Amino acid sequence: MPIHRNAGADTLALHAGQTPDPVHRSRATPIHFTTSYVFESGDHAAALFNQERAGHVYSRISNPTNAVLEERIAALDGGVGAIACASGQAALTLAITTLMGSGGHIVASRSLYGGSHNLLGYTLPRFGIETTFVPAGDADAWRAAIRPNTRLLFGESIGNPGLEVLDIPTLAQIARDARLPLMVDATLVTPILQCPIDLGANIVMHSATKYLGGHGVAIGGLLVDGGNFDWEASEGRFPTLTEPYEGFHGMDFAEESPIAAFLLRARREGLRDFGACLSPMNAFQILQGMETLGLRMERHVANARALVEHLVKHPFVESVSWPELDTHPDKALAASLLPRGCGGVFSFSLKGGRKAGSTFIEGLRLFSHLANVGDAKSLAIHPASTTHFRMSAESLLAAGITEGTVRLSTGLETATDLIEDLDRGLYAAQKACA
Amino acid sequence: MKLTVSGKSVYCYTGGRANQPGRPTLVLIHGAGHDHSVWTLQSRYFATHGWNVLVPDLPGHGQSEGPQRESIGELADWVGLLLEAAGIGPTLLAGHSMGSLVALETAARFPTRVSLLALIGSVAPMPVAAPLLEATLANRDKAHAMINQWSYAPGSQLGSSSIPGMNLTAINERLMQRQALGVLHRDMSACNAYAGGFEAAAKVRCPTLLLSAAQDRMTSPKAITPLAEAFGQETPLRKLVIPAAGHAMMAEAPGAVLEGLWNFAGAFASSLQERP
Numbered sequence: 001m002p003i004h005r006n007a008g009a010d011t012l013a014l015h016a017g018q019t020p021d022p023v024h025r026s027r028a029t030p031i032h033f034t035t036s037y038v039f040e041s042g043d044h045a046a047a048l049f050n051q052e053r054a055g056h057v058y059s060r061i062s063n064p065t066n067a068v069l070e071e072r073i074a075a076l077d078g079g080v081g082a083i084a085c086a087s088g089q090a091a092l093t094l095a096i097t098t099l100m101g102s103g104g105h106i107v108a109s110r111s112l113y114g115g116s117h118n119l120l121g122y123t124l125p126r127f128g129i130e131t132t133f134v135p136a137g138d139a140d141a142w143r144a145a146i147r148p149n150t151r152l153l154f155g156e157s158i159g160n161p162g163l164e165v166l167d168i169p170t171l172a173q174i175a176r177d178a179r180l181p182l183m184v185d186a187t188l189v190t191p192i193l194q195c196p197i198d199l200g201a202n203i204v205m206h207s208a209t210k211y212l213g214g215h216g217v218a219i220g221g222l223l224v225d226g227g228n229f230d231w232e233a234s235e236g237r238f239p240t241l242t243e244p245y246e247g248f249h250g251m252d253f254a255e256e257s258p259i260a261a262f263l264l265r266a267r268r269e270g271l272r273d274f275g276a277c278l279s280p281m282n283a284f285q286i287l288q289g290m291e292t293l294g295l296r297m298e299r300h301v302a303n304a305r306a307l308v309e310h311l312v313k314h315p316f317v318e319s320v321s322w323p324e325l326d327t328h329p330d331k332a333l334a335a336s337l338l339p340r341g342c343g344g345v346f347s348f349s350l351k352g353g354r355k356a357g358s359t360f361i362e363g364l365r366l367f368s369h370l371a372n373v374g375d376a377k378s379l380a381i382h383p384a385s386t387t388h389f390r391m392s393a394e395s396l397l398a399a400g401i402t403e404g405t406v407r408l409s410t411g412l413e414t415a416t417d418l419i420e421d422l423d424r425g426l427y428a429a430q431k432a433c434a
Numbered sequence: 435m436k437l438t439v440s441g442k443s444v445y446c447y448t449g450g451r452a453n454q455p456g457r458p459t460l461v462l463i464h465g466a467g468h469d470h471s472v473w474t475l476q477s478r479y480f481a482t483h484g485w486n487v488l489v490p491d492l493p494g495h496g497q498s499e500g501p502q503r504e505s506i507g508e509l510a511d512w513v514g515l516l517l518e519a520a521g522i523g524p525t526l527l528a529g530h531s532m533g534s535l536v537a538l539e540t541a542a543r544f545p546t547r548v549s550l551l552a553l554i555g556s557v558a559p560m561p562v563a564a565p566l567l568e569a570t571l572a573n574r575d576k577a578h579a580m581i582n583q584w585s586y587a588p589g590s591q592l593g594s595s596s597i598p599g600m601n602l603t604a605i606n607e608r609l610m611q612r613q614a615l616g617v618l619h620r621d622m623s624a625c626n627a628y629a630g631g632f633e634a635a636a637k638v639r640c641p642t643l644l645l646s647a648a649q650d651r652m653t654s655p656k657a658i659t660p661l662a663e664a665f666g667q668e669t670p671l672r673k674l675v676i677p678a679a680g681h682a683m684m685a686e687a688p689g690a691v692l693e694g695l696w697n698f699a700g701a702f703a704s705s706l707q708e709r710p
Contacts, residue, residue, distance in 0.1 A: 001611055003604045004579040006591045017593035050450075052479035054597040056689055063599035070599035073590070079599040080608055227608040232497070251450060257471050258496070259608045260600065267599070 001077040001228070002198035009192055010294040011136040017071030018053055031284045032064040050249055051268075061272055065280035073212070076191035077204050079252045080227030081263045083271060084220065084283055086189060088207025088278035089115050091221030095183055095203055097274065098266040099238060100151040101254065102128025107145040107152075109136040110165065111159025111400070113207075114387060116185065120154075136164040137330065142171060146178050151237060156185040157194055158323070158338075161347055161407065162400040164325050164332035165337060172200025179237065187211070187374070188343045192297040197226035199337065201367075203262070210374025211343070212294055213289040220280040222391045223266065227259040238316050241265055248274075296376065299412045301341030303378075307408065307422065308417040311348050316356075316430045318404065344411070346371050350404035350426075352433035353393075357382040357404045363428030366413060366421035378411035380425075437490075439515045445470070445490040445497035446520075458549070458706040459486040459522040460695070463513065465531030465555070466621030467497030467581075467610040471531065473512055475597075475688035476695060483696075492536075494617055504620050506532075506628040510539035517547045524706040526699050528552035528643075530627045530684060531653065533559060541642075542634035549705045552643040552695055555681050557653045558631020558661040562622045571621035577618060578610045587649035587680035602685045635664035641702040643672045645683075645694045652681035672698060672710025 019028050030144045037056045039045035046051040058060050070082040085091040108120055110133040119274070120131040121321065134141035136159045146153075153175045155166045168184060175182040184196035185205040190211045196204050207213055208220035231241040232255045241261045246248040248268045253261040271277055308322045319327070323334035334342055350356040360382070361369050365379040371387060381387065384403045388396055393403050410418065437444045437453075447470040460480045461665070463475040473553055477487045493512060503509045513536060515553045517525065525647030527548045529537030534556035541548040561682040569577035582603045583591075595602050610618060646655035655675045665671050679687035699706070 001577065003607050004575065004582065006582075006603060012592070015592045017595070019589045019592070019594040046482070048481055050478060050482060052475070052482060053692070054475055056598060064598075067595070067598040068593075071593040071595055071601055074599070074601040074604065078604065079601060080604045081597075083599060218553060227605060228611075230612070249450060256450070256474055257605075258469065258612065259471065259605050263599070 002195070005075070005078065006099070009076060010295050012075045013071065013290050013293045016075035017068040023417045029065060029068045029284060029287050035059050046050050051251070059280065060275055061267060063280045063283070065284040066278055069283040070222070072287065072290060073191070073206065074224055077224045078193070078195050078197045078226070079204065079224035080260050082222055082224040083263060083266055084158070084222055084223065084274040084278040085271075086278055087219050088205065088209060088221040089119065091205045091223040092116055092119060092185070094266050094270040094274065094276065095205060095223055096124065096129065096152065098240060098262060098270050099181070100129060101240070103149055104129045105147050105150045106131040106154055107142055108133055109151055109159055109164070110134060110153035111136045111162055111164045112156055113160050113185070113187075123432050133317050136166055139167070139170050141173065142174050146180070147198060150180060153180055153182045154185070156187070157196060158342060158345070159187045163323050163328070163342070163403070165333040165342075167333055168196050168199040168201055168337060175202070176200075179234050186346055189338065189372075190293060190297055192294050193301070193340050193343060194338055197224070197228065201373040202229040208286045209298070210372070211297065212293065213286040214293070214374065214376050215285070216372065216375040216377065218285040220282045225260060225263045229262070230258075231261050232258060245269065274289050296412060297343070300344030300410055303415050303418060304316045304342070304344045304346055304410040304411065307410055307418060308346060309312075310419050310422065314426060316351050316426050318349040318351045318402075320346065322346040345407065345409050347401070347405050347407045348403045350406065350429055352404055352429060354384045354403040356429040356433050357406055358385045359432040360406060360425040360429040361385075363425035364421055365424060366417060367408070367425075373409035375409060376412045380412055381407050383407065435614060437516065437519050439512065439519050442493065442499040443498070444493070444516065445491045447471070447473070447477065447487070448476040449487035451491070453482040453485070453488070456523070457484060457486045458524040458526065459488055461517065461522075461525055461527045462487070462489045463527070463529035463533030463536050464489075464492065464495070465533045466625060467613050467618035469609065469613075471503070472684055476684060476692045479692055479696070486522060488522065490516055497664055502617060502620050503624075505624050506535045506539050507630070509624065510543050513537075513540045514544040514547065517544065523588070523662065524549040526550040526552065526695070526706070527696060528554060529556075529625065530554045531556070531681065532560070532621055535625060535628050535631065538634050538638070539630060541640060542637040545637070545639060548640055548644075549701060550641050550702055551638060553644060554645045554691065555627070555647065555650060555683060556661065557657045558635070559629060560625045560631075560653065562626040564588045567619070567622050567626060574615070574618065574707035581610070582606055584651045585681040587647070587678060587686060589678060590680060590682070590686045596686060596688055602682065606682060619684070631661055631686045631688040632664035635661060635665040636666055636676050638665060638669055641670040641672070641698075641705055643674065643694065645674045645691065646677070647676045647679040647681065647683040647687065649679060650681045650683070670702065
């Protein structure tokens with residue numbers, strides 16, 4: 001059941017989480033550059049440490065600027081709260097380590113950001129947490145992969161690299177049937193285009209480095225709790241949340257807060273002990289970006305549509321992968337789950353293979369050649385010569401891309417300038433392969 | 435911890451500590467559609483400062499078995515049985531909103547069990563607006579939205595939470611969603627139907643605190659006067675109005691509510707010296 005919003009998304013993006021401070025009347029969110037906070041008394045200190053009173057103790061655990069960002073994303077996403085982390089990877093790690101320890105198991109979409117795939121496929125097994133990867137759109141495979149020790153289902157709103165649209169309502173039902181939480185990485189859509197919690201997901205994570213900040217100056221991650229999973233009804237699967245934790249005053253987090261137990265444990269253990277907190281400076285910069293999130297996402301989508309429309313007609317383009325196209329297998333799903341658009345990231349394949357791809361990239365002047373997405377500036381990368389350099393043509397195909405695939409992150413520039421730049425790159429590639 | 439009342443299991447939060455004999459007990463009664471968790475930031479402090487704490491999920495709410503009681507009088511009788519089952523001594527009984535009516539009626543019916551009384555976000559009578567009462571039956575989501583709109587001060591509507599990183603109105607909505615269908619309507623109907631407030635107040639002899647919030651639009655501090663005047667002259671009565679908070683004051687201003695209760699208990703510590 002979606003949470004009722006107190007205001008529209010554009011209003012929340014500007015105001016949620018902050019009222020002008022009562023002392024100085026600052027309209028903008030102040031940057032609280034402090035490691036720690038003065039206690040009123042010994043009794044006050046003890047009460048803060050024991051969570052008898054609300055407040056800040058140490059900026060690794062909470063910070064007033066970060067708290068504004070946390071409340072803002074929670075308000076936008078329809079969550080009961082959020083935690084700001086040092087990066088999207090930190091947010092993912094915090095979520096997993098809050099829910100499970102050694103012996104835990106995750107069922108995850110095969111179409112994940114490479115960093116998430118590395119964490120789940122290579123790093124976490126060293127700590128006794130295994131992952132079964134399944135095709136994003138194969139509901140039966142998700143169901144079949146669930147084991148008695150499974151503790152989480154995880155996927156991305158729009159998958160990498162094939163832009164598969166995650167069928168969140170179906171996966172949420174599979175998760176509910178198995179009494180497991182579903183977490184969705186919504187980095188590429190942001191709450192402007194999709195709120196996974198409204199569709200039945202339980203936890204949402206964002207790499208705030210991307211569209212939320214939008215300016216490409218600050219790394220950050222956000223973890224949002226939907227407050228819609230009943231940990232106490234999970235038959236002991238989540239002892240980190242339903243049994244006393246000696247590491248924090250013997251607190252039983254679900255007893256303390258049946259609604260926000262996940263966030264309580266994540267903050268009181270994971271953020272405290274693993275320490276991947278967000279700098280308040282980064283929180284401020286991400287907040288500045290979020291103020292224009294709605295406007296920017298509209299332009300990202302509009303520009304992406306213009307570029308896709310141009311590329312599908314170009315004779316040197318073999319194919320374009322974009323969920324709004326008739327040729328994409330998830331077109332109907334995208335229309336249903338992403339009615340406001342599929343963001344600004346898409347990929348296309350050039351005729352002429354690896355050489356065409358690398359020449360195309362070198363021919364671009366406006367697009368920046370780098371390994372990031374979600375910037376205000378347009379970005380391009382040729383996986384076969386960079387991120388997937390060591391992979392053979394066959395391996396690339398298995399990963400859903402070709403030697404000539406190029407990924408674009410459409411920025412906010414004037415669309416005609418971007419099209420002109422693409423044509424420049426396409427001309428160079430075509431000439432090199434002639 | 436779990437207690438048994440009338441043969442049914444009752445969940446009681448104890449502030450994170452086991453209760454011990456020989457201590458006064460703070461008993462906190464939640465409001466309509468809620469459970470014990472609305473009191474977390476008041477109860478933990480008491481539990482580490484020499485008090486026992488007993489915060490039940492009312493019957494049919496949270497983790498307590500039903501049946502749900504359908505009138506304030508029935509709920510008061512149930513609280514009387516709970517206090518007996520818990521075997522506790524001197525008691526500060528506090529309630530919020532519907533819980534305040536239950537606490538008031540309990541103090542009137544079981545005067546020997548209540549040493550101090552605190553009514554938080556309270557008025558009597560407590561009529562529920564017809565559109566809200568109707569929505570609790572016909573459209574629960576709409577009712578939740580209306581409650582949130584009226585329960586939080588303007589500053590809390592868009593956030594700026596007292597609890598870092600938490601979206602207070604969303605927590606309240608999820609908490610209400612978690613209760614079984616019909617629970618909120620029966621609670622609201624019980625509030626709406628309760629007509630015994632003045633009569634109960636006249637019977638109360640123990641020190642009483644009327645704690646309001648300046649921006650409460652559900653139970654405005656201005657509307658508390660008739661109830662305050664219903665208490666007898668011999669009843670020590672304290673009034674406290676918390677600024678910058680609305681009806682959901684335990685979440686919006688948790689420290690101020692805690693201090694209000696703590697200072698009240700301290701001012702009338704002699705009432706807690708021996709079992710009444």
